[in-house]
Amino acid sequence: MRALIHDGKQLLLRNTLPTPELKEGEAIIRPLRLGVSATDVQIARGLCAFSGTLGREFVGVVEAVHGAANEFADCRVVGSPIAYCGTCDRCQSGLRTHCHHRTVMGLHDRDGCFADRFTLPVANLVRVPETVDDDRAVFTLTVASALQAIRQLTIEGKPYITVLGDGPLGLITAQVMAKLNASVRLIGRYSEKMAMCEKWGIKHRHVDDIGRRADQDIVVDCTGSPGGFGLGVQLVRPRGTLVIKTLLAEWNTLNAGVDLTNVVLNEIVVIGSHIGSLREAILVLEREDVDVLSLIGRRMTLSDGPAIVSAAQQPGMLKVLVEL
Ligand SMILES: [Zn+2]
DSSP: OOEEEEOSSOEEEESOOOOOOOOTTEEEEEEEEEEOOHHHHHHHTTOSOOOEEOOOEEEEEEEEESSSOOTTTTOEEEEOSEEOOSOSHHHHTTOGGGOTTOEEETTBEEOOSOBSSEEEEGGGEEEOOTTSOHHHHTTHHHHHHHHHHHHTOOOOSSOEEEEEOOSHHHHHHHHHHTTSSSEEEEEESOHHHHHHHHHTTOEEEEGGGOOOOOOEEEEEEOOOSTHHHHHHHHHEEEEEEEEEOOOOGGGGTOOOOOOOHHHHHTTOEEEEOOOOOHHHHHHHHHTTOSOOGGGEEEEEEGGGTTHHHHHHTSTTOOEEEEEO
């Protein structure tokens, strides 16, 4: 079978790999549609120490499950990329996504989904209803990430919310925030993406055209770049909340120019926010509460190999979808 792998140095498409072995509690999945994520791009750039098959965003069909019972037989599914042990103290206290022994597909000790077949624990799978087609379902993880930001916030009154970043996560986060009793605006760089905000009735400004008045109750950083944190600190009001969705390998090694002085002086609440509930995300997609189809930037196939990730790195590119 084929798989797009990172060998520790570079990305390459391998064509003659064996089908993965089915382990206890796991399912073999045949992907129907894949999405290229910011994490994939960082691995391709050599910023994460990961060797193996790339990819974490998929919708696919369950082909086989270890053991007799198979509630997912031939079902279309999406899945959480984080596999947990279920027995450690964190798992026992409900923090499964923070399991001490977790593996993460396409990132940490577990092959990803950019292959003809891959495996994932059955416990990670969520069934996709017929009403949600493949193009929508492949956005489930991004929608779940946006919903997690809301789950972590306390919304009181009618807050002013600024979403930073006009990539797929920022554009979806702005849409789900706009469903709240809130005044939402998106700060971005690309006029064609701003035009989408108008279609959705969401206010928008170019990043070069905004004041720095520190008057936002909540700022959500979806920029995917080191500058988002500093800009968020400038925009959020004293005792306001800054939600960080930007996950960067560079945070470790880069002098990101982050000045925490105003975080202390303005008593800003900083929240780190990662993956949320895929079940809730599927419901949002089923209700068509968010427009994800407008976020498809380009369609490619797995045979395109490393060019898939190169395409996702082009400035202003929206979501690159991969067909098998
Ligand atoms: Zn655990």
